[in-house]
Amino acid sequence: MSAKPPEGQSPPADGTLPAAALAELPRHAFGIYIHVPYCATRCGYCDFNTYTAAELGGGASAATFATTASAEIRLAARVLGPGAPAVDTVFFGGGTPTLLPPADLAALVCAVDDAFGLRPGAEVTTEANPESVDAAALEQLRAAGLTRVSFGMQSARPHVLAALDRQHTPGRLPDVVDWARKAGFEQVSVDLIYGAPGESERDWAASLDAAVDLAPDHVSAYALTVEEGTKLARRVRRGELLETDDDQLADRYIQADETLQAAGLAAYEVSNWASGPEAWCRHNMGYWRGATWWGIGPGAHSHVGGVRWWNVRHPTEYTQRLRAGQSPAQARETVSPADRHVERVMLGVRLAEGLPVVELTPGGLAAVDDLVASGLADPAGLAAGRISLTRQGRLLTDTVVRALLPDL
Missing domain, CATH: 3.20.20.70 (Aldolase class I)
Structure with a gap:
């Protein structure tokens, strides 16, 4: 918002x-x-x-x-x-x-x-x-x-x-x-x-x-x-x-x-x-987790099936559009499969449940051992097939994401 x-x-x-x-x-x-x-x-x-x-x-x-x-x-x-x-x-x-x-x-x-x-x-x-x-x-x-x-x-x-x-x-x-x-x-x-x-x-x-x-x-x-x-x-x-x-x-x-x-x-x-x-x-x-939501209200954002849109921001214009029977959406975008993958990685590593290793490309997989060795990712999580961050990893989330998405 x-x-x-x-x-x-x-x-x-x-x-x-x-x-x-x-x-x-x-x-x-x-x-x-x-x-x-x-x-x-x-x-x-x-x-x-x-x-x-x-x-x-x-x-x-x-x-x-x-x-x-x-x-x-x-x-x-x-x-x-x-x-x-x-x-x-x-x-x-x-x-x-x-x-x-x-x-x-x-x-x-x-x-x-x-x-x-x-x-x-x-x-x-x-x-x-x-x-x-x-x-x-x-x-x-x-x-x-x-x-x-x-x-x-x-x-x-x-x-x-x-x-x-x-x-x-x-x-x-x-x-x-x-x-x-x-x-x-x-x-x-x-x-x-x-x-x-x-x-x-x-x-x-x-x-x-x-x-x-x-x-x-x-x-x-x-x-x-x-x-x-x-x-x-x-x-x-x-x-x-x-x-x-x-x-x-x-x-x-x-x-x-x-x-x-x-x-x-x-x-x-x-x-x-x-x-x-x-x-x-x-x-x-x-x-x-990339679920579906509809955002109601001025300036609210929504996401359904890879399509994102956002409403007009001012309450007056928002009201006028709905009274005219129109959508209050100002603009929207369709997220490409590649960008959806990037978002899954960026958001998934933020969760304690971790990011499934199967989400990673070969380039991302190549970085995993170094992340564990440097104390940013939990070895027990990796053994269970997920990338989960240590406290130090949470402090350096952006560093971890860049390592897991080397093609960005």
């Missing part, structure tokens, strides 16, 4: 997909991503497709989003046709999905169920800022069928949150996690960011300890990226803030892995830790 989508080709106005893409539908898990593009304020580091009320002005209102997004869900059902599988996962991202009333998120879950059907045990996740929910809202969301909530914690230190332009107070996290548990959410996750300007090793340790004290099922921890065009990038460029260097980021990652592993949270993907396979984010696993 970054600010710079690729160029792509013009899609048909009705969103029709090639028969070859539709033929792949039964082979993969099917997820629905719903991008809610509204935020109370804009965080200084964020380059996602999000809007505050002031930025939208008289544009498409959050009050009409559920109705408009439901129209795209119905469009998706028409395009995919009777061969569409039931939905395995639904993920509300943003933006701040929980700025919408719980009844709106419930209506969208119903729209997905009406259009496709939800598989028994489907995972239904929403992201949430701690300030955007209370106990009553979480109870309503759980009653509406949501099973998983991911809270944007980012840091436990007020000065780090201030550097990120985050609005919540650290002390609210224990309350919202407790409310989510009492509401009956099956899984509770927290998101962290490390490497913010002014964050010390002690600050990061405090954030990790605070996250562990919440006893979550799942933790995501991402290195801060200073994206061009953001407020944070402008402050770094002016010298107001210092960007964290790569060696410090590596130290923060090791610190996170040690702390989370000690708390019983194992890394199942480079930036994600969970208490066990039942707590893995199944929706994101679909992305990493």
Whole structure:
């Protein structure tokens, strides 16, 4: 959902997909991503497709989003046709999905169920800022069928949150996690960011300890990226803030892995830790395993059978297209078999389950022994026919990928 989508080709106005893409539908898990593009304020580091009320002005209102997004869900059902599988996962991202009333998120879950059907045990996740929910809202969301909530914690230190332009107070996290548990959410996750300007090793340790004290099922921890065009990038460029260097980021990652592993949270993907396979984010696993998903909402991206497309970004244009009975897709591309192979390697090595060796070309296979010898790949994984990374390998994922894809 970054600010710079690729160029792509013009899609048909009705969103029709090639028969070859539709033929792949039964082979993969099917997820629905719903991008809610509204935020109370804009965080200084964020380059996602999000809007505050002031930025939208008289544009498409959050009050009409559920109705408009439901129209795209119905469009998706028409395009995919009777061969569409039931939905395995639904993920509300943003933006701040929980700025919408719980009844709106419930209506969208119903729209997905009406259009496709939800598989028994489907995972239904929403992201949430701690300030955007209370106990009553979480109870309503759980009653509406949501099973998983991911809270944007980012840091436990007020000065780090201030550097990120985050609005919540650290002390609210224990309350919202407790409310989510009492509401009956099956899984509770927290998101962290490390490497913010002014964050010390002690600050990061405090954030990790605070996250562990919440006893979550799942933790995501991402290195801060200073994206061009953001407020944070402008402050770094002016010298107001210092960007964290790569060696410090590596130290923060090791610190996170040690702390989370000690708390019983194992890394199942480079930036994600969970208490066990039942707590893995199944929706994101679909992305990493090359599954099928339809992205609903302004700027949302989709993938079906090697065809990728992305919606127009502004909520007003998104709404206008759907009201006119047209697809909101801005452009699309058909991914070549060679590029799909590259993506399988790039994403597969990020997973603790590893990349099957059979995915590698002879050139990639020739690099495997060196990766094991240098401590980047696990010898036990290789003996089982998979390339799985050690902690050092996770730190050097790009190096591993280049070795496994020597023809790039």
